[in-house]
Amino acid sequence: MLEGFKNHMGAFKNSSWRVKLSALIMGSGQILYGCVAKGLIFLLFEIGFISYMVHRGCNDIKGFFTLGTQKADAWLGIAGDNSVVMLLMGIFAWIVVILFIGIYVSNIKDVINIENTIISGKNPKGFVDELKEFVDRKFYVTVLVLPVIGICVFNILPIIFMVLISFTNYGGSIVPPELVDWVGLENFKKILTLSKFAPTFIRILGWNILWAVVSTTLNYFAGIGLALLLNKDCVKGKAIFRAFPILAYAIPGFITLLAFKFMFSYGGPINHMIKSAGGVPIGFLDLDAKWIARLIGLLVNCWISVPSIMLLATGHLSNRDMSLYEAARIDGATPFQQFKKLTMPFMLFATMPVLLGQFIGNFNNFGIFYFLRGGLYLDGYFLASDTDLLINWLYNLSIDNNYYCIGAAISLIIFIITSVISLVVYVNSPSYKEEDTFQ
Template sequence: MFSQKIEKLIFFKKNAGKNVKASICVMGLGQLMYGQIGKGMLYLTILACGVLYLISRGFTDFVGFFTLGTKEKDAWFGIEGDNSVVMLLMGILFIAAIILFISCYLSNVRDAYETQVVVEKGGKPRTFSEDVRKLLDDKFYKVTLSLPIIGVFVFSILPIVFMIAVAFTNYGGNIVPPKLVDWVGFNNFIQIATLSQFAPTFGKILNWNLLWAVSSTFLNYFAGLGLALLLNKKCVRGTIIWRAFPILAYAVPGFITLLGFRFMFSYGGPVNQMIIDMGYKAIGFLDIDAKWMARLIGLSVNAWITVPSIMLLTTGILTNLDMDQLEAARIDGAKRWKQFTKIVLPFVLFSTTPVLIGQFIGNFNNFGIFFFLRGGLYMDGYFLASDTDLLINWLFNLSINNNYYNIGAAISLVIFLITSLISLLVYVKSPSYKEEDVFR
């Protein structure tokens, strides 16, 4: 592929005419030479705006991205100083603006070359009105997608890039504006892995986070699949009613369910009230020393919220299962477990592997479960965390409550790497990827 691009560049260099070369030197000049005044002026305007931005503040933003400020604010002497966080953000926007400008420049050269090809074949260059009509007709999808793309950049890509950049600075703790922030490379990641303040907590929470993600995904998936298989049995009566109960649980907002379960298992809740009525002492299900009890309650509550959606999904998939295969397997003497593991499960897994991966990522980053059930607890042996907190909860405690923005950003980057690598490996090894033609 790389060699093909080189060949295309060589071909372009040999065949580019003077108008194309003019567009290479000055944006829009080639279009003007072809008589495309509107388009040429548009490209010239983009060039002028780019140059003005670079002169007025673009160069300052570019330098500020690397220095993050050189002058600290001093209210006593009336020195305004530099805001490192703003300079970091403006530097990222400068890079985005440069990428956009380069895209416009390449578009200008490509358009000039396409016009040259049309003219060489005896055609006429398109007018500006013809270009507009083509944009609103043949390329209308670009017009409709422009606003969503801008929204994705502003609300998704820009915050993610900013977070990644913060992970390589010392922004946090006592080092926040008006103090100057500096680039520290991989120092934050080294602190997470080695510093006695962070490393033990990170190790314990990571182990629990992986156990939680795997066990909750396994429980939710197979519980939902089991319910779907059970309700598909002909011997089960009133399946519509039985399906309605899980759907009602799914319809209630998750945080309301979590707060309800927190009240149920509190000292004054109905569960403990029943225990007291039976003559026993109240149990601290979510107390500071109820580690595994709280974890099991979290697994159960998460299953209560998630299983209905898996049940609905697998119910729809099972309707497409070829019943003749099951009948043939039964005639051949295959037991029900064999039919399930060799026919039903592979068929369902093929269709639901992407959903299963999404469930794993969602469970790995499930902030709400333990925040609403047991949030606010800090324990001995954990730095600003408890034994039920996931990495996302610890990130929240560090960054939002205690200003460790750099460490929180580094942890979020670690979370992304872990979930993306595991998801990629699972998908590549799954039947959805390796046996795509089997179930067609």
């Protein structure tokens, strides 16, 4: 990339005055070389950008740094500054600036290419010919324009906003019309050191990691085991046995969770059977349940997730090279050794990206404990319970209690943890290291 930048800079220095004029007035070089339509488009982009920056862009960028200086006062009729809106518009202004820089660089590259074409004795492409390329050789650009714009508006902008909110004091009593301010890493320090947040964060983080690892491992091996079992020739009625987990997978997850919550409640069928047998009702999801509730969550998540792994494993297992298994049996390998040395390396290679997706999904599994045990606040936890994951605590803090900046900081921590673990595991996995092994 650096070498390419140096080459472009060298080409620009050695270019004619027409190219250098295009660095000041976009499109002028194209117009002087006869590519009038293209030059006018670049010129309109520059005029539009300058107009936007003069009328709004500069103020939005300034507001991005200050987040407002005038507090609203209804008694005096002062509208004041809305810090959240100023932050959003500031982000939008920076995106516009970045897009303009990209168009500006394209303008310089284009006029250099036109000049080189003319020097070589050829005629530059006409505007109509270049448009035709966007439905032929560059059709991918035409197709991707709208999706990329949608991603910028509906994905990138909210993500950037969430990340930046974690560096402000937005939340609690500091919401518009109060002015929000930048606080740097203060929110992260609060989470890690403040007595109100730190103990809860450490406890929930430890449980969250344990939950993600155990639930992903349990779901993965249960799904593969079920697929291997149903692939055996001695099993009769395979279609019927496959239908049951698929039906469980087809039912909306929150309905399944609410059904299990009712089953394990005091008035549910399980406690009804216990009372019928002369026993005492058990609070499976009560305040002091803790590990019982956690175990129920693991099993319910397994019930919901195993069918998808089973379907995935069934498809991959059908592509195995059975001659390897025949050779292993001749060499005296036990079924477990065949599973360890042949089946698992093949499955890990084929399904590692999906396995990482399952891990991230389990790490951020909001619904399981929200529907099974949501709304409980226990002693020793700040606005959380002993089964809540970080995503549940984030919800309790930001949505229910207006700790938006702390919630944003937690979401950024979740992103860092999941992305680092996923990258490290994937880079060290057979899917990355041994890409040609199973080709």
